[in-house]
Amino acid sequence: MATSxxxxxxxxxxxxxxxxxxxxxxxxxxxxxxxxxxTMLSFELGLLWPEFMLHAGPIFGxxxxxxxxxxxxxxxxxxxxxxxxxxxxxxxxxxxxxVVGLSGLASGILVVSANGWMNSPTGxxxxxxxxxxxxxxxxLFNDAWFTQALHMSLAAFAAxxxxxxxxxxxxxxxGKNKVFHxxxxxxxxxxxxxxxxxxxxxGDISAKDIAVRQPAKLAAMEAHFETxxxxxxxxxxxxDVEKKEVNYGIKIPGALSFLAHGDFEKEVIGLxxxxxxxxxxxMITHFAFQIMVxxxxxxxxLSILYFFSTWKKKYWQEKxxxxxxxxxxxxxxxxxxxAGWTVTELGxxxxxxxxxxxxxxxxxxxxxxxxxxxxxxxxxxSLSVIVSFLLYRQIKSLPNxxxxxxxxxxxxxxx
Amino acid sequence: xxxxxxxxxxLAILMYLLLGGADFGAGIxxxxxxxxxxxxxxxxxxxxxxxxxxxxxxWLIIAIVILFVGFPPIYTMLSVHLHIPLxxxxxxxxxxxxxxxxxxxDAVKDDMQRVYNLIFTYSSFITPFFLGVxxxxxxxxxxxxxxxxxxxxxxxxxxxxxxxxVGIFTVAICGFLAAVFLIGEVEDEAIKALFIPRAKVLxxxxxxxxxxxxxxxxxxxxxLTKEKFTDWVSLSFLILATICLFVLWKYLRTGHKTICxxxxxxxxxxxxxxxxxxxxxxxxxxxSGENLSLFNSGAMGLPIETLGWALLLGSLLILPSLFYLIYxxxxxPAEL
Numbered sequence: 001m002a003t004s005x006x007x008x009x010x011x012x013x014x015x016x017x018x019x020x021x022x023x024x025x026x027x028x029x030x031x032x033x034x035x036x037x038x039t040m041l042s043f044e045l046g047l048l049w050p051e052f053m054l055h056a057g058p059i060f061g062x063x064x065x066x067x068x069x070x071x072x073x074x075x076x077x078x079x080x081x082x083x084x085x086x087x088x089x090x091x092x093x094x095x096x097x098x099v100v101g102l103s104g105l106a107s108g109i110l111v112v113s114a115n116g117w118m119n120s121p122t123g124x125x126x127x128x129x130x131x132x133x134x135x136x137x138x139x140l141f142n143d144a145w146f147t148q149a150l151h152m153s154l155a156a157f158a159a160x161x162x163x164x165x166x167x168x169x170x171x172x173x174x175g176k177n178k179v180f181h182x183x184x185x186x187x188x189x190x191x192x193x194x195x196x197x198x199x200x201x202x203g204d205i206s207a208k209d210i211a212v213r214q215p216a217k218l219a220a221m222e223a224h225f226e227t228x229x230x231x232x233x234x235x236x237x238x239x240d241v242e243k244k245e246v247n248y249g250i251k252i253p254g255a256l257s258f259l260a261h262g263d264f265e266k267e268v269i270g271l272x273x274x275x276x277x278x279x280x281x282x283m284i285t286h287f288a289f290q291i292m293v294x295x296x297x298x299x300x301x302l303s304i305l306y307f308f309s310t311w312k313k314k315y316w317q318e319k320x321x322x323x324x325x326x327x328x329x330x331x332x333x334x335x336x337x338x339a340g341w342t343v344t345e346l347g348x349x350x351x352x353x354x355x356x357x358x359x360x361x362x363x364x365x366x367x368x369x370x371x372x373x374x375x376x377x378x379x380x381x382s383l384s385v386i387v388s389f390l391l392y393r394q395i396k397s398l399p400n401x402x403x404x405x406x407x408x409x410x411x412x413x414x415x
Numbered sequence: 416x417x418x419x420x421x422x423x424x425x426l427a428i429l430m431y432l433l434l435g436g437a438d439f440g441a442g443i444x445x446x447x448x449x450x451x452x453x454x455x456x457x458x459x460x461x462x463x464x465x466x467x468x469x470x471x472x473x474w475l476i477i478a479i480v481i482l483f484v485g486f487p488p489i490y491t492m493l494s495v496h497l498h499i500p501l502x503x504x505x506x507x508x509x510x511x512x513x514x515x516x517x518x519x520x521d522a523v524k525d526d527m528q529r530v531y532n533l534i535f536t537y538s539s540f541i542t543p544f545f546l547g548v549x550x551x552x553x554x555x556x557x558x559x560x561x562x563x564x565x566x567x568x569x570x571x572x573x574x575x576x577x578x579x580x581v582g583i584f585t586v587a588i589c590g591f592l593a594a595v596f597l598i599g600e601v602e603d604e605a606i607k608a609l610f611i612p613r614a615k616v617l618x619x620x621x622x623x624x625x626x627x628x629x630x631x632x633x634x635x636x637x638x639l640t641k642e643k644f645t646d647w648v649s650l651s652f653l654i655l656a657t658i659c660l661f662v663l664w665k666y667l668r669t670g671h672k673t674i675c676x677x678x679x680x681x682x683x684x685x686x687x688x689x690x691x692x693x694x695x696x697x698x699x700x701x702x703s704g705e706n707l708s709l710f711n712s713g714a715m716g717l718p719i720e721t722l723g724w725a726l727l728l729g730s731l732l733i734l735p736s737l738f739y740l741i742y743x744x745x746x747x748p749a750e751l
Contacts (some may be wrong), residue, residue: 025520032516035469036509042479043505046494053483054491058718061484065722068473068480069729075469076736083744136721366498366569375502379509386513390521397522 001027002097003187009094015180025394028082033387038071052352052362055131059124060117062136067110074103108156109149116144120213121353143213147206154195154202155340158299159333161192166330167395169323193303199296204259211260214354215269217347220280221289222256224270231256231268236290239282280349288342295336302329416723423726424481429687431474433592433680438468440593442511442539443586447613452606461519463600467741484722489707492699496558496572500545507542510534540586547585551578555637556700580624580631587621588683595679599672611667618660652689656682
């Protein structure tokens with residue numbers, strides 16, 4: 001949004017202004033849904049896990065209090081931005097849009113840091129069942145925060161970039177406002193594409209990190225039942241938890257050892273090193289991991305395709321198959337994000353604070369929590385239906401903009 | 416540093432009641448205006464609270480974060496024993512916030528608008544009601560950590576006359592705040608003439624429901640009335656608030672919008688201050704008498720220190736920009 005706004009301010013291109021306004025309506029819809037969900041989250045932590053919050057609140061509260069600040073700033077900046085057209089100095093107005101983006105990114109990183117603490121608890125001493133000598137700053141910069149925050153920030157850019165690009169690709173196939181939608185598509189896919197290309201590097205850093213910190217999670221992701229040297233990398237496959245085997249998978253010898261420790265020979269700890277009641281659920285963690293990686297790979301290939309075609313085969317971009325590929329990829333970024341969270345959350349089980357507190361011990365004593373689960377699931381499902389419906393209506397009602405302005409001033413320099 | 420954190424907690428609660436309250440009230444006012452002019456009310460509401468409403472609701476998040484970082488026993492006690500009203504309040508918050516934005520950003524204005532309006536107005540009513548119920552339950556002394564059965568642990572903790580009366584009182588306060596706030600924005604004299612009697616009715620309701628809180632306390636066997644009338648500071652706050660009410664009525668007629676708003680805000684501050692002073696430093700009155708106060712349940716040491724610093728630094732960024740936001744859109748409401 002800020003990028004198209006910048007282009008508008010620089011080139012005075014009518015389309016870029018319309019695009020900025022269209023995207024800012026999307027931002028407004030998502031922000032309110034995010035804001036109420038954020039309010040929910042701060043309550044639900046206690047409504048569901050009071051025992052966890054009783055002890056963890058003071059330790060990992062630092063990222064939450066900073067996140068509150070970032071969120072507040074985002075809300076203020078959005079107020080300026082959405083309602084500030086033609087009221088303020090145009091660069092001040094643009095800057096508030098940049099602040100919306102930056103503070104959004106900052107709150108994302110901070111919340112992920114809080115989750116990182118659950119995976120890698122630091123900043124306290126655990127003595128006789130009590131959490132003492134609390135150091136919230138050490139907890140904020142726990143061992144997991146950087147790898148997780150990097151991975152999630154890139155994922156957010158990739159998912160949003162691909163989703164937005166996909167919607168505009170669909171509009172291009174429909175053939176209305178072509179010039180406008182091309183401009184939109186290019187901005188979105190450059191963000192999404194660069195993030196998707198960087199993501200495997202970040203994934204590799206994460207893999208090496210959890211191989212050391214949370215070997216049980218890695219073992220569950222890979223359905224790696226027995227500790228072994230030169231462990232194979234498993235692609236696909238259905239883990240049989242009873243027999244501790246994997247059926248139908250492809251195994252690449254030594255590759256897991258290499259990915260985890262940078263050495264084809266090195267030993268990778270398997271699930272057999274953990275007592276039964278400290279093993280994460282293998283089946284779902286493994287599937288979610290495969291889905292995440294698979295979707296990530298597809299996005300990477302599509303990014304290469306886009307950049308290659310811009311460089312060498314410009315005429316590909318006129319073809320329907322090219323656009324259809326991106327239309328089909330619209331939801332996959334978000335699906336990958338959800339799968340990734342499934343991996344990190346289920347892979348941590350049975351722990352809520354890794355190594356210190358089990359999830360079942362943190363649960364609220366109130367009976368009938370399933371009812372509350374069902375209500376909130378219903379609320380969120382209907383919210384997502386309404387949000388999609390609104391976005392669809394927003395896109396559909398874009399006015400016809402062909403030929404209102406000489407459109408041939410597309411800046412070919414992307415960022 | 417503990418005091419800094421407590422000041423911020425009180426500030427966040429007060430700001431939420433004032434700004435968030437005026438927001439909720441806008442929905443309540445919409446509910447009681449005749450259908451013919453509702454559309455007009457909606458437009459006024461949107462142009463005045465649209466730019467700032469997101470920020471208004473951040474105060475609640477700030478208050479909750481302060482509670483769980485700084486006072487985890489209080490936060491835990493609330494979320495276990497007041498689970499049900501909290502969930503109902505959250506549903507209200509979700510419904511209201513999303514309906515407010517959705518009805519504006521839906522590109523096609525069709526029957527869906529009716530659905531959004533319905534959700535918006537009713538959740539504007541439900542949310543402050545349960546906020547009040549929660550506040551009432553916190554000081555009612557009915558929360559019992561050693562409760563033997565489901566009913567007394569999770570329902571009896573909040574379902575009694577006193578909490579409900581505080582809930583009604585909170586709704587009335589919100590409606591009152593919004594009515595005073597919105598009158599300032601109405602330029603059309605005909606609509607203004609419709610608004611003023613409604614503002615008065617809401618003021619009157621605030622007064623009556625305030626009295627009802629004391630009555631309910633008596634019926635429920637709480638010693639609120641007796642304590643109140645022997646506590647001179649908090650009593651004088653209440654008396655001052657009532658006097659403000661009469662001054663406010665006078666100014667409503669002549670239409671000084673800034674004075675009216677300041678008076679209404681001041682009055683609500685006094686009411687909250689009166690009750691806050693009365694119970695301070697206790698935050699939750701527990702049945703067994705082991706009350707949770709801001710002094711005995713704070714997380715000591717570094718967590719409080721860092722929280723205090725984070726709040727101070729955050730407010731350096733937030734308060735000036737928030738002030739500028741409100742100021743800019745006060746001078747000239749957003750155009751649609």
